[in-house]
Amino acid sequence: MNATTQQILAAVAVIAALLYLILRARKKKDCGGGCDCGPKKPQGK
Amino acid sequence: MSEPAPVFRRIAIAGNPNTGKSTIFNALTGLRQKVGNYPGVTVEKKTGRFFGSHGEAMELLDLPGSYSLQVRSPDEAVSRDVLLGSVPGTPRPDAIIAVLDASNLDRHLYLVAQFLELGIPVIVALNMVDVAEKRGLVIDLLALKNSLGVPVIPMVASRGQGLIELKQALSRATLQTSDQRAQLPIVLEREVAALSRSLKGHAGSVRAEAMLLLSLEDDRLAAELKGDTALLAEIHAARERLKLSGLDPIAAPVDARYAWVSEVCASCIHRQGEDSHGLTFSDHVDQILTHKLWGWLAFIGMMALMFVCIFVVAKWPMDWITAGKDWLADLVRAHMGAGDLRSLIVDGVIGGVGNVVIFLPQILILFFFLGLLEDSGYMARAAFIMDRMMSRVGLHGKSFVPLLSSFACAIPGIMATRTIENRNDRFVTILVAPLMSCSARLPVYAVMIALLMPASNVWSKAGVMLCMYLIGIVAAFVMAGLFKKTILRGETPMLLLELPPYRAPVVRGIVQRMWERAVIFIRRAGTVILALSIVLWALLHYPKPTTPEPTPSEILSHSIGGRMGHAIEPAIAPLGYDWKIGIGLVASFAAREVFVSTMGQIYDIEDAKAENEDLRTQMRDERRADGTPVFTPLTCLSIMVFYVLAMQCLSTVAIVRRETNSWRWPLFQIGYMTALAWIAAFVVYQGGHLLGFR
Numbered sequence: 001m002n003a004t005t006q007q008i009l010a011a012v013a014v015i016a017a018l019l020y021l022i023l024r025a026r027k028k029k030d031c032g033g034g035c036d037c038g039p040k041k042p043q044g045k
Numbered sequence: 046m047s048e049p050a051p052v053f054r055r056i057a058i059a060g061n062p063n064t065g066k067s068t069i070f071n072a073l074t075g076l077r078q079k080v081g082n083y084p085g086v087t088v089e090k091k092t093g094r095f096f097g098s099h100g101e102a103m104e105l106l107d108l109p110g111s112y113s114l115q116v117r118s119p120d121e122a123v124s125r126d127v128l129l130g131s132v133p134g135t136p137r138p139d140a141i142i143a144v145l146d147a148s149n150l151d152r153h154l155y156l157v158a159q160f161l162e163l164g165i166p167v168i169v170a171l172n173m174v175d176v177a178e179k180r181g182l183v184i185d186l187l188a189l190k191n192s193l194g195v196p197v198i199p200m201v202a203s204r205g206q207g208l209i210e211l212k213q214a215l216s217r218a219t220l221q222t223s224d225q226r227a228q229l230p231i232v233l234e235r236e237v238a239a240l241s242r243s244l245k246g247h248a249g250s251v252r253a254e255a256m257l258l259l260s261l262e263d264d265r266l267a268a269e270l271k272g273d274t275a276l277l278a279e280i281h282a283a284r285e286r287l288k289l290s291g292l293d294p295i296a297a298p299v300d301a302r303y304a305w306v307s308e309v310c311a312s313c314i315h316r317q318g319e320d321s322h323g324l325t326f327s328d329h330v331d332q333i334l335t336h337k338l339w340g341w342l343a344f345i346g347m348m349a350l351m352f353v354c355i356f357v358v359a360k361w362p363m364d365w366i367t368a369g370k371d372w373l374a375d376l377v378r379a380h381m382g383a384g385d386l387r388s389l390i391v392d393g394v395i396g397g398v399g400n401v402v403i404f405l406p407q408i409l410i411l412f413f414f415l416g417l418l419e420d421s422g423y424m425a426r427a428a429f430i431m432d433r434m435m436s437r438v439g440l441h442g443k444s445f446v447p448l449l450s451s452f453a454c455a456i457p458g459i460m461a462t463r464t465i466e467n468r469n470d471r472f473v474t475i476l477v478a479p480l481m482s483c484s485a486r487l488p489v490y491a492v493m494i495a496l497l498m499p500a501s502n503v504w505s506k507a508g509v510m511l512c513m514y515l516i517g518i519v520a521a522f523v524m525a526g527l528f529k530k531t532i533l534r535g536e537t538p539m540l541l542l543e544l545p546p547y548r549a550p551v552v553r554g555i556v557q558r559m560w561e562r563a564v565i566f567i568r569r570a571g572t573v574i575l576a577l578s579i580v581l582w583a584l585l586h587y588p589k590p591t592t593p594e595p596t597p598s599e600i601l602s603h604s605i606g607g608r609m610g611h612a613i614e615p616a617i618a619p620l621g622y623d624w625k626i627g628i629g630l631v632a633s634f635a636a637r638e639v640f641v642s643t644m645g646q647i648y649d650i651e652d653a654k655a656e657n658e659d660l661r662t663q664m665r666d667e668r669r670a671d672g673t674p675v676f677t678p679l680t681c682l683s684i685m686v687f688y689v690l691a692m693q694c695l696s697t698v699a700i701v702r703r704e705t706n707s708w709r710w711p712l713f714q715i716g717y718m719t720a721l722a723w724i725a726a727f728v729v730y731q732g733g734h735l736l737g738f739r
Contacts, residue, residue: 001381001382001384001386002382002384003382003384003385005384005386006382006384006385006386006387007384007385007386009385009386010385010386010388010389010583013386013389013579014389014579014580014582014583016579017575017576017577017579017580018576018580020572020576021573021576021577021580024572024573024576
């Protein structure tokens with residue numbers, strides 16, 4: 001793979017990553033945040 | 046459609062929280078339930094219908110769990126008002142099913158004492174008799190029935206045992222009120238009788254209402270009476286007379302009820318497996334674990350042991366992951382010519398994600414220990430010893446669970462603050478929750494500790510990590526105290542806490558939760574962290590310098606990330622950080638663990654020849670322009686302290702925005718936490734320098 005092809009593919013990957021982050025932020029806007037921690041049961045009493 | 050059958054009896058089901066009220070409610074009503082709200086408050090009103098043993102229609106009202114009728118929260122106010130018959134649209138119930146946990150009878154009978162004062166027929170549903178039996182409690186049902194003067198139905202609601210007997214008891218033609226109750230001191234009884242005559246209410250409840258009014262705190266009393274100055278004056282006069290005769294109007298009825306509860310328990314509960322002082326195994330252990338001094342030492346000791354295990358046990362899997370990461374990078378290098386894509390895959394993807402995934406074993410061990418402590422019943426004890434400190438700074442007792450959850454992640458912690466009724470108490474907890482060290486900080490601490498003390502034993506390393514967690518806890522308490530005295534003032538309600546008996550943790554359940562955590566972590570590493578690493582890679586490589594054959598340092602310095610690092614360098618230089626650490630700080634605002642992957646990428650670019658050296662070695666070898674090392678012990682400490690206190694988490698910002706319904710609070714939180722982190726890191730670095738450390 002020559003240097004130019006590598007450059008183009010790297011640029012595509014970066015744009016895809018950026019798009020993913022932007023879309024994810026937009027999608028999560030309604031539910032309030034980008035947490036992947038999952039729901040946690042309140043513990044103890 | 047046919048008209049519903051007329052209601053034969055309206056019954057309220059009430060009791061302390063977690064006694065199985067809802068289980069009995071669901072078992073009796075099945076799907077015939079209706080959920081609404083009480084007027085004016087956001088407390089759920091749950092009603093349902095069922096048929097008695099002779100087919101008569103009954104209406105059942107599920108009251109919110111409460112420990113007493115002495116009101117502390119909107120939930121408890123609803124329970125009290127419904128039972129006093131003062132809620133519009135909700136008639137006073139004809140009977141109360143008092144659900145008690147048979148294994149905690151001595152605590153739960155207090156509420157029954159108050160129910161009996163109301164003059165409403167009571168039927169005691171003695172739930173969880175199987176648990177009581179397992180704990181060696183033998184309850185004399187006949188003696189209990191005679192002491193209370195009401196029917197007592199032994200039940201195991203979760204298995205449907207006792208439901209038929211309960212229905213039979215509710216279907217009796219007449220239900221008698223009990224004349225058994227706590228004996229008040231004569232002076233108090235006289236004042237209660239006098240005040241009862243001035244109250245306009247249900248004949249059966251005025252006595253109870255009079256007792257409640259007499260024992261209310263002043264500010265609540267004024268709110269309750271809503272401007273009835275004549276009655277207020279009468280109550281104040283009665284209180285003065287009581288005080289003159291040496292009685293505390295607030296404490297006297299409480300003492301009388303507890304004395305009555307003790308008498309009842311003594312006559313009907315026999316404990317097997319107790320020593321000569323009536324203490325169980327749990328009581329003995331609690332004498333140490335909830336002790337003012339030993340309790341704290343045990344708490345700190347357990348935390349220290351946890352961190353030692355994190356370092357010792359996690360070492361092997363971490364080495365395997367590192368080896369796997371290096372093997373993968375070598376494989377790509379062997380099959381791909383040099384170029385941007387290879388750099389992205391090796392430095393950005395494998396380096397960026399790999400440097401975060403390495404910490405998975407440590408995070409899982411952290412969760413294993415948290416699960417162990419929670420399931421064994423120790424966490425309730427930790428809450429108990431913490432509450433002393435929390436109440437001193439004005440933090441609500443219910444803040445403990447949100448703060449504890451924040452050790453895993455601030456987001457579930459902040460969501461758990463919804464159980465705190467008072468707005469100011471809730472907001473204080475939200476503001477300080479991110480100060481608790483979450484699992485995303487662990488990678489930053491681990492890398493810095495490895496740099497700070499490479500040759501030290503694990504106990505010293507665990508000690509430093511413990512200190513970081515303690516700094517977070519202390520900072521949270523100090524800031525909470527400050528907020529409670531300034532922007533979010535308010536009184537602090539006391540905490541009522543049940544200490545469950547110690548039990549052997551179920552390892553299967555803990556392992557299952559660890560697995561869930563691992564899946565969440567890997568998913569996050571494969572999505573957000575991966576995307577952020579790729580974007581970071583671009584920020585650290587572009588734009589490229591126009592000079593022919595630029596050195597790796599020139600590439601980094603010329604990149605957007607490098608320029609950002611240079612731009613903030615004047616602000617962070619007093620903390621001992623150079624512009625490369627600055628890049629890490631800026632990048633990790635999205636998520637803290639990104640700091641580690643950013644540093645990994647930076648040093649991979651800079652030190653292209655040493656691609657397979659681990660991050661710690663690369664960071665240790667990093668030098669400033671004058672030849673001195675960048676990561677001195679003071680710099681490492683300063684970075685750790687900064688990460689303990691700084692907000693550095695976009696997801697938390699978003700959740701605070703949602704939970705407070707305003708941008709004001711998250712912005713304030715970012716501001717105060719960043720300022721606090723900067724000042725603390727400054728004090729550590731500059732103070733250390735002044736004291737002669739490097």
